[in-house]
Structures are given as C-alpha cells and as structure tokens.
Amino acid sequence: MVKRTCFEDAQCPIARSLDAIGDGWSLLIIRDALGGRRRFSEFQKSLGTAKNILAARLRALVAHGIFELRPASDGSAYQEYVLTDKGKDLFPVLVALRQWADDYLFEPGEEYTRLVDRKSGKRVRRLELHAQDGRLLRRQDTELVRVP
Amino acid sequence: MVKRTCFEDAQCPIARSLDAIGDGWSLLIIRDALGGRRRFSEFQKSLGTAKNILAARLRALVAHGIFELRPASDGSAYQEYVLTDKGKDLFPVLVALRQWADDYLFEPGEEYTRLVDRKSGKRVRRLELHAQDGRLLRRQDTELVRVP
DNA sequence: GACAGTGGTTTCATTATGAAACCATTTGAG
DNA sequence: CTCAAATGGTTTCATAATGAAACCACTGTC
Structure with a gap:
C-alpha cells in the first residue's frame, strides 16, 4: 500500500516529506481537514475520490501520525479523522x-x-x-x- | 502521461499546484536543479530514477514552464534543463x-x-x-x- | 577510428489508481 | 419499533502509471 521504497530511508528531508504526503491526494485531504472537515464522507464528497483510495490514504496518514481517529464530537457512534499537531504543521x-x-x-x-x-x-x-x-x-x- | 484529470480544471490553487508538481519526483528534480544540477545524467545519477520516468517528468516540467531546455553552457552539443523563474519560485x-x-x-x-x-x-x-x-x-x- | 558517455526510446512486468458493486452497522423518520 | 437511508468502509476487476532492462543514435575523447 503506497510503498515508495526509494524514498523510505532517504536522508533528504524533502524526500522524507514526500514519502509521507507526496502522493497527490494527501495534501488535498489535509487542506480539507484544515478547513474543518473530519468525517470520511465529508472528505469523500469534497474530493470526489474513490472510497477505496480515500480509505487507503487516510489509513496511511493515520499510520504516519498526521491524522488520528477519535470518537465523533457530535456524540454519534462514528469516528472522526482529526489532524494531529504534525498534520496541522503542514499549513506552511x-x-x-x-x-x-x-x-x-x-x-x-x-x-x-x-x-x-x-x-x-x-x-x-x-x-x-x-x-x-x-x-x-x-x-x-x-x-x-x-x-x- | 501523467494525466490527473480530476485536478486539471480544479479551482483550488493547491490542486493546481499538485497537478503540476505533485507526482513525487518533480519536487526532487527541482530540489536538485536548485542545487545546481542541469543535465539529464546528473539528475538521473542523483535521483536513481529510471531513465524513462525521468525523461517523462522532465518533458512534463518543460511543458509546464518550470524548466526550459537550453544549449549546454559548456559549449557542448548537448542541452541543459534549467529552471525558469516559475521553477525557481518553488523554493518556498x-x-x-x-x-x-x-x-x-x-x-x-x-x-x-x-x-x-x-x-x-x-x-x-x-x-x-x-x-x-x-x-x-x-x-x-x-x-x-x-x-x- | 575505437570506445565510453550522453540522452534518450522501447518493451515488458509490476504496482498503484479508480469505478462499481457490495456489505455491516448506525441513524433518522414515521 | 420498524424500515429506509446514510455511514464507513472492503472486494473485485479494469486501466493507468511506474520501474527495470535492453537497446540505440549521437557526441566527445584518445
């Protein structure tokens, strides 16, 4: 699942960044998240991605510590994807x-x-x-x- | 050849940027170019990309006006890829x-x-x-x- | 003129992406 | 409480991108 072996152990910080978020959808997801979106369906509607792709990306972003899963803030049984500090700091x-x-x-x-x-x-x-x-x-x- | 239709006519500036340079190699090429590299073989050696991929990327970057092809500065018959202002302004x-x-x-x-x-x-x-x-x-x- | 280096292209295999169908669980409406 | 719709996915399959390797024409070097 998204395995860019040539970047993984790269020394260059830019290569490392790209390994984490350099896939074309990640930054758009993060853009949306900074705009306040948090639910799977919100991202999916906003981006128009295939659900499998979005699921894979979100999973990877959680694995990278850019998002974390939290119980939904509105009290429902669903979960939300919220940016960690690491994720928020992609703002620049x-x-x-x-x-x-x-x-x-x-x-x-x-x-x-x-x-x-x-x-x-x-x-x-x-x-x-x-x-x-x-x-x-x-x-x-x-x-x-x-x-x- | 790298055709991200869903971004192409996107209104969002970030989506547009990613359409031009959001493919994982482009920014590394540009990083190298800002570091002074200009020749195909220099990029290839530095990045370790397959030559066909590098060729495709450079062609796309030229098409986007990020690089331009110029006769080699050392007087040889070869050409160089040099960053345009548009390319250099990816520095931030x-x-x-x-x-x-x-x-x-x-x-x-x-x-x-x-x-x-x-x-x-x-x-x-x-x-x-x-x-x-x-x-x-x-x-x-x-x-x-x-x-x- | 032989030989290495440059700057590619072609071919083929592998991998990632995407569309669509499907599904279990949750929620909201009546 | 019941049923339909929404949520948050997964699975399957087709297509597109990537990558490795071989190949090739042209250039510079001795």
Missing part, C-alpha cells in the same frame, strides 16, 4: 503551494479563494524566510550545508 | 517541506543537511506568514475566503 506547505499557484497557475481575473488575516480581512503577505538576525532572505542568500 | 515549497520534515521526520541526532543564511552561516529561521501590517500570523489567525 499548503500556503507555499497556494501562493505559487496564485502567481503562476491562475489567469489575472481568475482568483478563486484568498487567504486572509482574520483580524483585518486583508490578504496575507507572501511567506518569508528570515535569517536569525531578522534579515529577509532570498533563495540566493541561502545555502545548503551537509552536517555529517 | 521546498523550504516548507524541509522544515516540516526536520520537525517531525528526523530523530534528534539525525540531521543531515541544514539550510543556512549564506552571510552568517547560521541556520535560517522558520518560514513566516505575516499580515499586511506586519503581524506574525499563525494558522488560526488566517481564514480562507471565497472570491466569486
């Missing part, structure tokens, strides 16, 4: 993908959703990367070093 | 994935690479999301609004 990944898409994958008038600051209602700024001392860093200002 | 996505992995997918002493500020050599800070007025925003401080 989703924001990065969203901002990139906004920049390059949408036509000018085509905007569809907007991520806003709840307080002001205004659009958020671009994700920023800073140095320890606070300087704003561009890609070229950074470097990847190996620590053995 | 990679940083987000890396930071998440560092937090959750590595054991304490297991660190492997570190993204540093070139000037100081010190590790970069976490990606930050700010409001227009500069306030640092957490996930809960944001909201997704539909713009029709």
Whole structure:
C-alpha cells in the first residue's frame, strides 16, 4: 500500500516529506481537514475520490501520525479523522503551494479563494524566510550545508 | 502521461499546484536543479530514477514552464534543463517541506543537511506568514475566503 | 577510428489508481 | 419499533502509471 521504497530511508528531508504526503491526494485531504472537515464522507464528497483510495490514504496518514481517529464530537457512534499537531504543521506547505499557484497557475481575473488575516480581512503577505538576525532572505542568500 | 484529470480544471490553487508538481519526483528534480544540477545524467545519477520516468517528468516540467531546455553552457552539443523563474519560485515549497520534515521526520541526532543564511552561516529561521501590517500570523489567525 | 558517455526510446512486468458493486452497522423518520 | 437511508468502509476487476532492462543514435575523447 503506497510503498515508495526509494524514498523510505532517504536522508533528504524533502524526500522524507514526500514519502509521507507526496502522493497527490494527501495534501488535498489535509487542506480539507484544515478547513474543518473530519468525517470520511465529508472528505469523500469534497474530493470526489474513490472510497477505496480515500480509505487507503487516510489509513496511511493515520499510520504516519498526521491524522488520528477519535470518537465523533457530535456524540454519534462514528469516528472522526482529526489532524494531529504534525498534520496541522503542514499549513506552511499548503500556503507555499497556494501562493505559487496564485502567481503562476491562475489567469489575472481568475482568483478563486484568498487567504486572509482574520483580524483585518486583508490578504496575507507572501511567506518569508528570515535569517536569525531578522534579515529577509532570498533563495540566493541561502545555502545548503551537509552536517555529517 | 501523467494525466490527473480530476485536478486539471480544479479551482483550488493547491490542486493546481499538485497537478503540476505533485507526482513525487518533480519536487526532487527541482530540489536538485536548485542545487545546481542541469543535465539529464546528473539528475538521473542523483535521483536513481529510471531513465524513462525521468525523461517523462522532465518533458512534463518543460511543458509546464518550470524548466526550459537550453544549449549546454559548456559549449557542448548537448542541452541543459534549467529552471525558469516559475521553477525557481518553488523554493518556498521546498523550504516548507524541509522544515516540516526536520520537525517531525528526523530523530534528534539525525540531521543531515541544514539550510543556512549564506552571510552568517547560521541556520535560517522558520518560514513566516505575516499580515499586511506586519503581524506574525499563525494558522488560526488566517481564514480562507471565497472570491466569486 | 575505437570506445565510453550522453540522452534518450522501447518493451515488458509490476504496482498503484479508480469505478462499481457490495456489505455491516448506525441513524433518522414515521 | 420498524424500515429506509446514510455511514464507513472492503472486494473485485479494469486501466493507468511506474520501474527495470535492453537497446540505440549521437557526441566527445584518445
């Protein structure tokens, strides 16, 4: 069930991330979960996935500790899939993908959703990367070093 | 050749991003390209992908405008795959994935690479999301609004 | 001119994905 | 309480993607 052997013991953090969530549906499920969905049928309706696929993905995400199963909050006998902290912390990944898409994958008038600051209602700024001392860093200002 | 029909006309920016780069190899190729690799054989050696898969992926990435083919910079008759601005701007996505992995997918002493500020050599800070007025925003401080 | 390296393509086997049917349990309506 | 519908899946089967290996044309190297 989703067994990407070549990534599994990869040293690269990006490869590891992709092993956990790099399958095309996972991030959409997590997006929905961050939007408040929690029930199997909610995900299924929202995503339009085949039920077997969704079941397999949710099982894998639970196994990875990104979701956990909990008794339904409305008191019913069913269960809910809720994001763990690990899952919630994928938020920046989703924001990065969203901002990139906004920049390059949408036509000018085509905007569809907007991520806003709840307080002001205004659009958020671009994700920023800073140095320890606070300087704003561009890609070229950074470097990847190996620590053995 | 990689035809994720259910994402193609998706309105959601995240779904669109995943349609372009959400296949598991693409981001690793782009990671390598940001690290300076440009030739087919460099990618192939580094990633260990089957050549047919790599060829298909590179073709798709070129078609998406993430890479472009250019005559080799060393004057040989071969060509190089170089990132366009669109491709380079996936940097924040990679940083987000890396930071998440560092937090959750590595054991304490297991660190492997570190993204540093070139000037100081010190590790970069976490990606930050700010409001227009500069306030640092957490996930809960944001909201997704539909713009029709 | 021989030989290795580059950048692929082709073929075939394996694996993942997806659609549809099915099913046990739960819930809601009457 | 009863029955129908909804929930949360699993199973089966077809199709599509991936991967390994062999092959091949062209390039650079000696």
